[in-house]
Amino acid sequence: MEHHRCFYALILTLMSCVQYSLSMERNKDIPTEKLLVLAVATQETDGFHRFMQSANYFKFNVKVLGMGEEWKGGDVGRSIGGGQKVRLLKEAMESLADQEDLVVLFVDSYDLIFAGGPEEIFRKFQKANHKLVFAAEGIIWPDSRLAEKYPSVRNGKRFLNSGGFIGYARYIQKIVNQWDLHDNDDDQLFYTKVYVDPLQREKLNMTLDHKCEIFQNLNGAMDEVLLKFGTERVRVRNTVYNSLPSIIHGNVNTKIYFNYLANYIPNVWNYEQGCTICDQDMVDLSQLKEFPQVTVGIYIEQPNPFLPEFLERFLGLDYPNDKLNVFVHNSEVYHEKHIQKFWEENKDVFRSFKVVGPEENLTQGEARNMGMDLCRKDLSCDYYFSIDADVMLTNRQTIKLLIEQNRKIIGPLVTRHGKLWSNFWGALSLDGYYARSEDYIDIVQGNRVGVWNIPFMAHIYLIKGQTLRNELKNRNVFVLERLDPDMAMCRNARDLTVQRERESPSPESFQMLRPPQGVFMYVTNRHEFGRLISTANYNTSHYNNDLWQIFENPLDWREKYIHPNYTRIFTDNVLEQPCPDVFWFPVLSEKACDELVEEMENYGSWSGGRHKDKRITGGYETVPTDDIHMKQIDFDKEWLHFIREFISPVTLKVFSGYYTKSYAIMNFVVKYTPNRQAYLRPHHDSSTFTINIALNNKGLDFQGGGCRFHRYNCSIESPRKGWSFMHPGRLTHLHEGLPTTNGTRYIAVSFIDP
Numbered sequence: 193m194e195h196h197r198c199f200y201a202l203i204l205t206l207m208s209c210v211q212y213s214l215s216m217e218r219n220k221d222i223p224t225e226k227l228l229v230l231a232v233a234t235q236e237t238d239g240f241h242r243f244m245q246s247a248n249y250f251k252f253n254v255k256v257l258g259m260g261e262e263w264k265g266g267d268v269g270r271s272i273g274g275g276q277k278v279r280l281l282k283e284a285m286e287s288l289a290d291q292e293d294l295v296v297l298f299v300d301s302y303d304l305i306f307a308g309g310p311e312e313i314f315r316k317f318q319k320a321n322h323k324l325v326f327a328a329e330g331i332i333w334p335d336s337r338l339a340e341k342y343p344s345v346r347n348g349k350r351f352l353n354s355g356g357f358i359g360y361a362r363y364i365q366k367i368v369n370q371w372d373l374h375d376n377d378d379d380q381l382f383y384t385k386v387y388v389d390p391l392q393r394e395k396l397n398m399t400l401d402h403k404c405e406i407f408q409n410l411n412g413a414m415d416e417v418l419l420k421f422g423t424e425r426v427r428v429r430n431t432v433y434n435s436l437p438s439i440i441h442g443n444v445n446t447k448i449y450f451n452y453l454a455n456y457i458p459n460v461w462n463y464e465q466g467c468t469i470c471d472q473d474m475v476d477l478s479q480l481k482e483f484p485q486v487t488v489g490i491y492i493e494q495p496n497p498f499l500p501e502f503l504e505r506f507l508g509l510d511y512p513n514d515k516l517n518v519f520v521h522n523s524e525v526y527h528e529k530h531i532q533k534f535w536e537e538n539k540d541v542f543r544s545f546k547v548v549g550p551e552e553n554l555t556q557g558e559a560r561n562m563g564m565d566l567c568r569k570d571l572s573c574d575y576y577f578s579i580d581a582d583v584m585l586t587n588r589q590t591i592k593l594l595i596e597q598n599r600k601i602i603g604p605l606v607t608r609h610g611k612l613w614s615n616f617w618g619a620l621s622l623d624g625y626y627a628r629s630e631d632y633i634d635i636v637q638g639n640r641v642g643v644w645n646i647p648f649m650a651h652i653y654l655i656k657g658q659t660l661r662n663e664l665k666n667r668n669v670f671v672l673e674r675l676d677p678d679m680a681m682c683r684n685a686r687d688l689t690v691q692r693e694r695e696s697p698s699p700e701s702f703q704m705l706r707p708p709q710g711v712f713m714y715v716t717n718r719h720e721f722g723r724l725i726s727t728a729n730y731n732t733s734h735y736n737n738d739l740w741q742i743f744e745n746p747l748d749w750r751e752k753y754i755h756p757n758y759t760r761i762f763t764d765n766v767l768e769q770p771c772p773d774v775f776w777f778p779v780l781s782e783k784a785c786d787e788l789v790e791e792m793e794n795y796g797s798w799s800g801g802r803h804k805d806k807r808i809t810g811g812y813e814t815v816p817t818d819d820i821h822m823k824q825i826d827f828d829k830e831w832l833h834f835i836r837e838f839i840s841p842v843t844l845k846v847f848s849g850y851y852t853k854s855y856a857i858m859n860f861v862v863k864y865t866p867n868r869q870a871y872l873r874p875h876h877d878s879s880t881f882t883i884n885i886a887l888n889n890k891g892l893d894f895q896g897g898g899c900r901f902h903r904y905n906c907s908i909e910s911p912r913k914g915w916s917f918m919h920p921g922r923l924t925h926l927h928e929g930l931p932t933t934n935g936t937r938y939i940a941v942s943f944i945d946p
């Protein structure tokens with residue numbers, strides 16, 4: 193095979209063939225076992241694990257220097273640092289330099305991954321034809337006065353970066369042996385000074401990787417690179433030099449973009465296999481003697497629609513209650529009645545239960561910190577699970593699934609129904625706010641499934657207790673500058689240095705080497721977890737305010753207020769015809785009926801069934817009922833929308849070919865009771881068709897009642913709560929309301945298409 197290719201190459205150009213066999217020759221001279229990767233890491237951070245994962249993927253031979261040592265390589269309050277790395281390398285080289293043909297690749301680890309393997313790097317190193325090759329970048333650092341001493345480069349990056357270099361062991365030793373500075377002195381400055389000295393440069397046979405063949409530093413180069421998906425692997429292409437760099441370095445403040453790239457490279461996710469690392473390092477809950485202890489923080493920080501449903505879903509989560517410590521912060525007086533009920537019904541259910549109400553006057557940040565602290569300070573707390581009341585969890589396994597994924601911080605993806613709005617951001621704008629990553633829509637829509645390292649999340653997440661007690665210890669992570677608490681938390685987690693950085697906010701502070709402590713935040717979309725509801729425009733001035741949410745939160749409205757068997761009208765023909773052209777079907781839920789009645793009774797101004805009626809045009813009603821119009825409680829827009837959404841499809845089914853305009857002026861709730869109005873005399877309705885929904889139960893709430901259609905000598909005497917009649921209004925369907933003999937009967941009526 194090789195000869196074959198060589199033969200053709202020979203025919204094409206003799207030169208290239210010679211080069212090819214030479215490099216084959218060299219590969220034999222120096223097998224890739226002779227490539228040793230030396231990396232510095234003082235702690236096993238998330239970044240370090242990611243680095244090792246990429247190294248193991250390519251089977252690099254890696255030796256880690258400095259693990260467990262205290263980091264002294266520069267305080268972030270200063271602008272330079274990294275000397276510790278040189279010192280560690282110098283120590284390591286003492287025992288390596290006598291290996292004649294050993295090639296050493298020295299790299300940072302926390303913010304660096306491999307995109308290519310040892311053979312590839314070897315080949316590129318040999319092609320560079322120097323004894324020492326350093327990474328290059330377009331930005332000079334730390335001493336810009338040295339710029340003019342740099343050799344000029346026609347095409348390529350001119351300046352040295354010390355985040356990665358490769359060379360023969362002897363030559364590396366020659367350079368690091370010159371080090372006699374302190375751990376907090378600057379490594380890059382040290383190597384730069386060697387490089388810009390023409391004598392040294394020649395003696396050490398030293399060059400830079402100007403065209404990013406091996407090393408891609410992202411600082412100043414983010415718009416040069418693109419993800420390139422292959423069938424086996426994902427890499428980065430440098431579009432300026434048309435190179436496929438083997439090592440990607442998220443230096444300086446390119447971490448977020450780097451994290452995005454590292455969600456794919458080298459083979460974390462690709463189109464063929466999807467997520468290849470998602471099942472690694474999972475926690476197997478079935479192997480544990482007992483379930484981990486979880487402290488749950490529930491936050492109600494604004495008026496929140498569907499709160500009782502939220503609490504119900506929370507209670508329905510599949511996790512042992514005796515392993516849950518529950519903390520609730522409610523900042524809304526309006527919700528006290530809901531929380532009171534929740535507390536009374538569940539106060540003995542959990543391992544512990546604490547509620548902090550609006551009277552404590554806590555800011556959101558204080559409240560969130562209080563909940564988080566309960567876990568942080570309790571050594572038996574294994575996980576802290578924070579959930580805001582606008583997250584409707586539909587997956588009962590959520591807590592278990594998150595624990596199993598085994599990350600320090602992880603949130604489940606939840607989105608606003610049918611919208612691109614979600615609980616995470618894929619990127620940040622320059623000022624730290626929302627920006628859309630290239631993959632955001634694919635992740636939200638589930639076209640790419642995996643566990644994603646992202647810069648911001650909110651509403652719901654799980655944090656390991658250990659992480660709170662280590663990386664996130666001793667601080668209120670929800671307070672940072674003027675950021676809102678979620679943004680403060682995420683920035684604190686991403687970059688635990690910011691607080692100190694703030695103390696000396698020189699522009700250089702962004703350039704320096706950061707201590708290795710950032711915690712990765714992940715969002716997983718490996719399962720359906722639930723959705724976010726909208727808390728905007730939630731008007732709490734009514735009695736049952738969720739009734740008004742049909743526009744803002746249509747899905748939750750439907751789940752709460754539409755009869756569970758409604759869809760079976762269309763699938764199983766759950767629809768009756770008790771009298772000719774009188775159709776009868778389930779439409780409203782128990783809750784809808786009860787809340788509508790409560791709302792009307794709360795409003796209280798029943799018309800009294802008089803002929804004179806100022807509410808209608810003309811002011812005179814020939815067949816008056818004792819009623820309240822939907823308009824009077826400001827519910828007419830919502831009610832008409834309900835008719836459009838839920839009545840029109842039934843109309844089309846039973847009166848096929850008739851498309852209702854779903855227009856109605858007369859929409860009202862009628863009250864029949866023996867000592868006020870008990871019945872209604874025979875009449876026609878001023879409608880094309882009428883709906884008449886029973887709002888309570890015969891036998892339970894009232895006796896008597898029903899409806900009689902004269903033309904057909906047909907009565908329906910046992911109305912069902914939540915079921916609606918639908919019948920033509922004029923000509924054929926003269927009807928009357930049969931007397932209610934005891935109790936109170938309520939119906940909701942609309943005259944549609946008058």
Ligand SMILES: *[C@@H]1O[C@H](CO)[C@@H](O)[C@H](O)[C@H]1NC(C)=O
Pocket residue numbers: 321322323394397
């Ligand atoms: C560097 O070393 C290579 C051999 O490894 C040699 O071919 C080249 O001429 C040297 N370059 C300099 C500038 O000494």
Ligand SMILES: *[C@@H]1O[C@H](CO)[C@@H](O)[C@H](O)[C@H]1NC(C)=O
Pocket residue numbers: 551553
């Ligand atoms: C709660 O805080 C607000 C604003 O900080 C203040 O105006 C109010 O008096 C406080 N109420 C109580 C009961 O402390």
Ligand SMILES: *[C@@H]1O[C@H](CO)[C@@H](O)[C@H](O)[C@H]1NC(C)=O
Pocket residue numbers: 731732733734825826
């Ligand atoms: C809330 O509803 C009430 C009653 O319908 C209305 O008067 C008020 O303007 C509404 N408030 C807002 C902010 O929409």
Ligand SMILES: *[C@@H]1O[C@H](CO)[C@@H](O)[C@H](O)[C@H]1NC(C)=O
Pocket residue numbers: 756757
């Ligand atoms: C829905 O229909 C099923 C089957 O007919 C019935 O058992 C169930 O009670 C109905 N649900 C309600 C809420 O009426």
Ligand SMILES: *[C@@H]1O[C@H](CO)[C@@H](O)[C@H](O)[C@H]1NC(C)=O
Pocket residue numbers: 905
């Ligand atoms: C109407 O129906 C009832 C029984 O449902 C029957 O007794 C009565 O005779 C019928 N009336 C007429 C006019 O058909």
Ligand SMILES: *[C@@H]1O[C@H](CO)[C@@H](O)[C@H](O)[C@H]1NC(C)=O
Pocket residue numbers: 893895934935
């Ligand atoms: C009328 O209803 C009340 C309660 O709703 C009940 O106590 C009473 O027995 C009922 N009377 C008749 C005659 O059904």
